[in-house]
Amino acid sequence: MRGSGGGHLTSPTCCGCVFVTYQSLSRSDRSSPLLITDSMPRPPAAAPQRRVLRRTVTGAILFSLTAGSFAAVSLPAAAAETPEGSSSIAAAAEPVRIEAESYTGTNNGTEINGRVIDTGVETSGAASGGSRVKNTFDGAEISYDNVDFGSSALSTLTVRYVVNEGRSGLNSSIDVYLDEKTDENKVATVALPSTGNDWEAYGETTVDLLREVSGQHTVIVVMHADPKTGEADGYPNYVGNLDYLEFGLAPLPDTYLTSESSWSYSDNGTDPSGDGSLAWTTADFADWKQAAGPFGSKRGEADLGSGFVANTLLQYLLEGSTNTVPTYHFRTDVDLEADDLARLESLEATVTYDDAVRVYVNGEMVAGFADGRVDEAENQNLTYAGESAGNPVTSTFQIPAEALVAGENQIAVSLYQDRETSSDIYFDWQSLAPVEDQPDRQAEITDIVLGVGSTEADRNIAWYSDIDVPQTAQIAKAADVQDGVFPEAAVTVETTDGGQTTSGEYFRDADFSGLEPNTEYAYRVGSDETGWSTVSNFRTQDFEGDFEFLFFGDPQVGASGNLASDEAGWVDTVNVATQTYPDAELLFSAGDQVNTASSESEYTSFLAPTQIREIPLVATNGNHDVGSKAYLQHFNIPNEDLESGAAGSSSASGGDYWFIYKDVLFININSNSRDYASHNAFMEKVVAEQGDKAKWKVLAFHHSIYSAAVHATDSDIIDRRNSMPEKISELGIDMVLMGHDHHYTRSYLINDGQIADPEEQAASESVVAGPGDVLYVTANSASGSKYYNVNTGTDLWWSSVRNQEKVRNYSAIEVTDDTLTVRTLRSQANGTASPVNSVVDEVVLSRADEAADELDIEAAASTRSIAGKQYVSVKVTNNAEVAVDIVVETEFGSKTFTNVQPGASANASINSRATAIEAGEATVTATADVDGEQQTVTKTAPYSAAG
Template identity: 65%
Template sequence: MVSLIAGSAVATAAFPAVAAPQITPAAITAAAEPLRLEGEQYTSGSNPNGEALKRESINLGNTFNGTVVQFDDVDFTNRMGTLTVRAATRDDAIGANPRLEFFLDEAIAANKIADVALPTTGGWSNWLNTTVDLSTTVTGVHDVIIVMHVDDLPDRRNYVANFDYFEFGPAAPVALPEAYLTSDSPWKYSDNGTDPSGDGSLSWTTAPFDDTAWKEAAGAFGSKRGAADLGNGYIADTLLQYAQAGSADTVPTYHFRTEVTITAEELEQLDALQGELAYDDAVRVFVNGEKLAGFADDRVNGAANQNLTYAGVSAGDPATSTVRIPADKLVAGENQIAVALYQDRETSSDIFLDFKGLTPVEKQDVTTARISDLLLGVGATAAERNLAWYSDIDVPQVAQLTEASAIIDGVFPATASTFPVTSGGATSSGEFFRDATLSGLEENTEYAYRVGADETGWSTVHTFRTQSFTGGFDFLFFGDPQVGASGNLANDEAGWIDTLNVASQTYPNAEMLFSAGDQVESAGNENEYTALLKPDQMRSIPFVATNGNHDVGSKAYEQHYNLPNEDLTAGAAGSPSSSGGDYWFIYKDVLFLNINSNSRDYASHNAFLEKVVAEQGDKVTWKVLAFHHSIYSAAVHATDGDVIDRRNNMPAKISELGIDMVLMGHDHHYTRSYLIKDGQLANPDEQAAAAEVVAGPGEVLYVTANSASGSKYYNLNTGIDLWWSSVRNQERVRNYSAVEVTDESITVRTLRSQANGTANPVNSVVDEVVLRKADAAADLDVSVSASTRVLAGKQYVSVTVTNNEDVPVDAVVTTPYGAKTFTAVAPGKSAAVSINSRLGSIPAGDVTVQVTGQVGDETVTVTKSAPYAAAG
């Protein structure tokens, strides 16, 4: 092996005149740097006239017509495309037309890579560079053979030249195609319900397999009971055979094959191929006979014949996932791409595959990480914030935090606190996720933070502000953003951004962004996550995520959200490729519990809730539960079988645990329930749309949020008795709810973030309700007594109101025979009135007194009563 030295600076040394030195290889320092062969360091060489070549300290000399020098085992680690020869000549000593031929491995015409004509330089100390393009790009390990030529001139030694070095330069990058595979690319496919290999092997996924008998067409492929339209915009361009021949059972597995051609030059520049595929119900992707991706496919592993089996779970619309094929799984030339598509059961209603393409991902400088998907999440307490982010390369990273005032000209101070990554790993989209927790925060402080590393680069600096860690607070509640659901991702993103802007500008001190779930339309779609995370508020106000039915089908949910106090065994994921788990946190005086309602493992949910409430419930005034699937909604999902099952199983435990309020989504409209206890109306006399409700033990307020992005709305359900709905609204405009928490009450104010005509502008109120606890409802210390007396044969009802408060009160006395109003009854004073019944006798009855006074900053109105006896 010869020494390969990158760059222009070389070490000089004296070598023996005859024996070739023992030289070991050195590493190339960078892909873009040249590869230099020092002239004097050749491995072997000869002159045709028998004279010795000269190994001088910095050059090779004494070369003649027919001289051959060879460099053994040259490692062209990088693709080389140019050659530079540095040479010097003395005009009166060289022959005519000095020139060189360069060969790889053997000096034959087929192996020639360059011809270099040398100029005259005017003297042995005058060095000139000559650069030519190689006839072909060079990679791999080769012997480099140089054959020297010159034409004889009379009266000269007819030297060729002295040589300093021979330097190979990187080839110009080839232009990579926009895509190697598109939705319009043809596929060979088999939909006849047979094992294509015949023996259960994966031979059908390899290039030699004979697929000439298969059908050929472009996608999307699919069927819904024999029809091409699957609904919700999923239409098959190529209709698949749906049922097995002679049977009503579905075809269990479909098989697809296509080829992707990649040149050696393209492969040199590729880090990976990446694309998206939509599928229903499960899918596996093979490249050159090797499985490289699988989604909802865990059932395949237990099948007797993996080429002909059912797999996946019924999940409604097709799911979308990202496929990444690393370059080291590809070869120069033809690459066989194969796909197995599975039905989940014999009676499944539809099948679908749309392989939306494979686009090149170029190699990047490994010294710089691309950080994306940064999200500020809620922490376990008000003194913590959780961070989650993605990195395109797997390198060590941390989070840094400092007070915002310490940032000078964008530079983080040396005193910044560093927080380690608490978990991380490969994502389902081929990147790497990172979680970290910022702890030890001080109240009422503005902080700046970033993630990354000095060695591989940092994210943009973002800021957030803490507020008081005690007392009341506001947070913003949003129904299903579900960006992408409309089919127009840009519109959904714009609606989501606008709602966050309206809400955060109206409530600038809001301390959380709380989502009811279904943050994205397709669980593994990173374009939709990019749109969801686009608003600046996602990095400045902590976000609370809920696992919706459109989120659960990929690990992307677990990878994008860093959730506090998470228990992945409660409401566990339904498959290795899906997401699950319940979690909780305490924020000021509220215990928030969030459960994965995609799982109907009620036992695990109940165990989780019981444990957390037993350990944390006494530390707070309020307990708020959130899950996605609304059990008390008023739109189309209210009559779904799975929702009815949840409605039959969940409310009793929610009441038992003393939950005060439940936040939900899923039905894309607004509903506020009456107070409900154990799944029954708590108070049949509660008025619809009451401005205030007072909850006794076990009585719960349920709130279902409408769409925050406007991506999808559902009509109200008119087919059943919606006995639980106190307020229901569907105007098909975007909503959000501002939730105000104090020690005495929770106020839920739902507003339009999008105008509905001039009568209902932006921030007009859809509904507002104040929730109080019966044992904590504000009261006024006022006593009331009542009696009867007779005067001139008439019975009077006498009432005395005594103010025991230290502030004045107003009182309205009401009897069956008349009323009397007192204003500003002073502290410690009484007001009395006798009301003439104008009757000689009266039955026993009650008087009521409505008393109004100030309690702290709040105006409170209470109703008192007192009985009186029959008289006359």
Template identity: 50%
Template sequence: MTTTPTAARRPRHRARVAAALLLVTATAVGATSTVTSARADDAVPLLTTESTAWSYLETGVDPSAGSTDPLSWTADDFDDSQWKNAQGSFGAKGGKATGMGGGYAVDTLLQQYLPGGTVDVPTYFFRSSLELTADQLAGWKSLTADVVYDDALVVYVNGTKVVGYEDSRIADFEGNVGYAGDGGGDPDRSTFTIDPALLHAGENTVSVALYQDRSTSSDIYFDFLSLTPVSASAEATISDVFLNVGADESQRAVSWYSDSTSAEEAQLALTKDVTGGVFPARASSFASTSGVATDGQNWHHATLTGLVPSTSYSYRVGSDADGWSETYVFETQATGDYGFLFIGDAQIGAGETARDTAGWVETMGKASGEFPDTSFVLSAGDQVNTASNELQYDGFLAPSQTKTLPFATNIGNHDVASKAYEQHFAMPNVSETAGRPDAARAGGDYWFIYQDTLYISFNSNDRDDAGHADFARKVIAEHGDEARWTIVTFHHSVYSVASHATDGDIVTRRAELPPVMSELDVDLVLMGHDHVYVRSYLMSGTTPVHTDEPVDGTVAPEGDEVLYVTANSSSGSKYYDIQSQDFDFSAVQNQEYTPNFTNVEVTADSIAMTTYRTTDMAVVDEVTLSRPADPTEPPVDPTDPTTPPVDPTTPPVDPTTPPVDPGTGDEDPTAVPLSELTEATHTLVVTAVDEAEGTLTATVPRRLAGAALDWFVHSEPVYLGDDPSDDDGVLTLRLPEGLGAGTHTLVGQTDATGAETWGTFELTAVSDPLPGTPGAGGAGSGTGADTGAGTSAGGSTTTAQADGALAFTGSDALPLAAGALLVLLAGLALVIRARRRRA
């Protein structure tokens, strides 16, 4: 059938958010909007419920039976003249046209059951067509479609699949007929984008396959609400902006969706430099990786690098060509002690989507309001109830905090059945092998470091526990010495007391994972899945210990003991009852059928966790995990009789001999040419330039903290010395006399591997160090003063010294004895940092 476009008009922005959800979001989030770029025009929809007639087959027979091409039924020339014909919406519930959930109505009743019984028809097939001209196609950037379905749906345009919802089981079919999808309840609504390249002048065919998830499903539903062209001149519609953690505290990742196929990027600037939403010319740009999302739009991921502590940043995403999102602001926290929020299954859509969203928005508002300086949010998984449902993702992304607080998400069993999870969330250091159950589902174990804590996340949907163990061993072997604490997190709780506690898969994980946690010296394991709060006793492998001690207060692990915590629902979408049997591993368990969240405070000596009820902020549980300070190597005692005596024949050092100028002489290292620098080592952040004092303060990556590097300033390389940074990676260098105004490159290098880190900075005038300071070859001070100042260029440019920046305090020539003491202390600091928590 050919569709004639009507004069009906629909909003050009994404239509998948129901009115109730829009009301919840507008009320709870205020000015923050998921959709940020307005359309300049309102195009006439090409397909609508009211105007489009569909040919449809409801007999359960494969329309391509006997053909060598299983998709022959989607082709333009397929003969559907024997099919029925009607307008939507289509559906049935219990064989009738009434009672459909979610407020959806049935206009055309489908035959729900196979002839002679009450077994559901597995698959329904629909076809419609539309006439288009070459001029129309030339004026379109894309087409936006809005559909409602139950239980699974696949859409084809001219024989090419453009989108599939809950369709992972279809790959196992022989032919086109079978059961697929997720019978979670009411019909789902989704929006997707179609590339005009799939269309041609003349008649175009749209084909739809609709699936029941099982033979006893209570209802079936399909409605193609609209198909609307997007003008080539329209700005991009940018949505689903989400802030993710980075590989360490100097990074954040941003993910977003766009209906444009053009290249897009993230821009970053100091908030103080952004006026009226206008970004400065020196704002940093970070290109995105991208691909086609499950809803037909394009997903984008960009990593923001070179962030410094205690700084407010503004960012936006998009492009000059297609338009930008609104501006969002986040703040980095100070170094040292820090906190984060731990939340369990939001699972938007497990109840009623708008209600679940309201509960989730309330939890995030209460938690961030009570703990405004928190560093990030760690989610135990099941962000949504249906893996491909973009309406539910809208609910999860509704809180404004998802754009201003970085999130570390685990993948839950309700997230895994679609690639949408890994398109919406850009986690760092994701494994290409560990935690990847198959190519059709999302996943991948990952890790990151924040301050002195190593975080490791397993995709526990992958049942390969040995693979998870190997991944953790490798990460800890390579990065364990960079952290004092190790926290592992995954979705499927191994120590819980509600509905899932006795599931066969949980029993298997309980036997296999805890011994590995103890073996690897893990401190804390954070989990979800069972929609109940549980804190274990300290566990030595699978054995609870200290069970005769009070459960409140402080627990102090010894040897291989690990603490496990399971989070309750953070939205109130679903709760599970505590089972009546005794679980010997459970120290504290709580089910009050109200949303929870946990505030976690991390110091060098403890991890303090307080869990709250969102509704009234009453305390559910509080516990502090503590441990003694790391053993350290004592400094050498010069009076110790075991210390080798000084050789009396060695001539004493002449105290009047001036120290060697590290910028002169034949032993100076050779500078790495600028042409050999790569973006992989563009990791140095220049945080302040004090032109009056003639100093520069910079921060090196965590792995280089305390390392002695040879420092050069370019263009014409001048050696600045080999000073190490302090334990936080901060050092201050003195600039050479006569360094010209303009942009310069600072490089830290070693003889063994060449350039280790580099960044750029600017001078507004020729440097003129104070009288008595080293000249062009002078060494850096190595004071490691932390200015807390920021950079507007993601490590590539800096402003002059920020307000409150510390003045340079190094002396021009340290006496030899004092210099020797500094070397000793620096070495001792490195030894202390490298020690693990237990001897």
């Protein structure tokens, strides 16, 4: 189980704060090695020599040329030696910048059009080198000797300049020549549009060179401007001021592949290698078909529905068989210039597929999705794989530059049907976009989730980063963080886990421990080198005593087909719930956070509420979450056991977990797995080791076994209903929280799969549980993305309350020593009669032994008038099984009654001695001896104003 190792780090300057710092833990099943492979083992950590080499070269990217000393300081690509054992990729060509004021020659003193050229240099605080070229009249020239452009061709020119519209001529421009001022040697003409009327307002313009530039040359710049007509004789008519000229690289293409790209393909259900090997990924096949994507078929038709239409129809069935073609094979080539390859960090690929896919580059596998079954096949070139997930799924992944070569790169794809009767197949390679190597770029940090920790004194966090760089979490008391600046006393916590995500990003986990009660903390994640996230705050509360948490059913954003609408509904529900219960200490999701397990756009919508970064989230693995590693990568789960309720494939998420929060032991199991033996062993172990530390035990899983909508009669639900309740009762679970059926249902108390008390009334406001009695609660949709109607015609014998108004719900669950109260409310109005926060259902759960210990008395108060004076009358009825002593107190006096027998009443009439009194309440205290122990209960009885 995760989270069991590590030690405390005490900061003497943090007012006694203590945090746990953990060493890195390997979780290869949680991350995807070399890009997005679901089933490959993680490759050995390749030394980042290419990045180090690139960083060394980058130190000399842009250089200045100073008058009188004109040696080029840029490092040509050919001059950098490749370290032993590193990639053979050459260092990238780099742009060459010439600071304009660094000229070595001018034509000063020359008279042109009656004006003597007098170009010079002046300071400018906004200039890149602190100075710039001035007095740039029409015909002025400046030149730069021995400019070394390196061995790689440069093809663009960027000029930074100022053209003051009020003081310059018309049509300012420059011509740029190499070595001689001839038409053959001209490499650029650059127009310099006006930048306004301020000599410090710089502009920048970029043009393509007339021919590519490399090697060593003299650069000659000739300036031009037309005179303004009608101006007084001698008006300056400047060209403008020049800051720098930068010769750069041609932009890389937007993408090397599109949906319309041509592929060679085989769809006849044969092994192209003939021996199960990967020889086909690098060999040419003259007899393969050639066509453009997207490719697909739905029972022999090109339209798959939901907007997925194949441009090229694939063969659907094997020849002479009713079985589908198990595996399809595709090949194409991508050519990369050596200079372009040297600039790349990776290629970002976006692929849409149904049902599973593997991608190879130059014979090496670089990505795989839903492909866990492939490794189990006798012939990986001809097998069924994947999971039937409805519509085709889109995934994004990175192909690192190290996997590519200069020249022709062979890309091969295996596309798998998941079974012999699968209805459709689809393949669309949408893009292959270059990602330029930027060693000093800042990380983009997203998807921050504040998760629940092992106890109320812990918090777990997870986040995504777009680049693979070392990152940490930093935490301090919020009062010590000013304007986002963390104090020296801030504690830095190392990550506990991390790796590449199924979307081509990088996830990170870190744990905060040793938190203080009733304290507000600020935290951020990232690093000084590559940037920090924005600062978020969270607040701890009391570490013991009563508390409340919020329970949400199936957000499943994206399920409606309108992601923006689903996100808005989800955000609104969370806002309503947290504004109504501002002290709620947990956000608890019943599962199906998203509609498509691998969809990062849906995860973005699910994580949209700011409260997810401020209040600990408890995530449950739903059937719409399980089919990707994204669930495990987005949520940093405490005390996780990945062998219990294990994932069904190498591309899926699985595992059971537990945590203790105050007096509640929470157990959360992956009900996608019906390995009941592993679930039971896990729960037994947790209850045996942790059960005595808590007063209540709450179990959560996604697939409701006591719901009242369409899933109630699914065969897999019936199997769970027949298999799970006995163990749940045996372990003394008090309440079970579930989702899946998008319909609110509250059960009767259930014991061993039967109604515990046949006399229990439907919709009772309170229920008293004996040993083994369990309350099951199924939540309705919190986002409004999907609702299910009641399962009519079925004996839903277990349902005490069922409700489906097709408006969003949430539940507030209040925990005390003696009771669990579940209050389910509308976060969306259902007409004027049922406004926002009106109650759908409320029930108070207590235990029989605790209910027996509490003395049962009833108290009622009223007023009456006697002789012009107002009296407060209080009637107290003893419903307990023992005699009680009763004290009645009001603001006007009190009365005591002793030995009031079971079933008897005590009546008190207390004179206010006033003609009028305000509304108030009487306090009644009952005391009795129960089994040798004194028990006391206090109740209040309100009365109205009188007189």
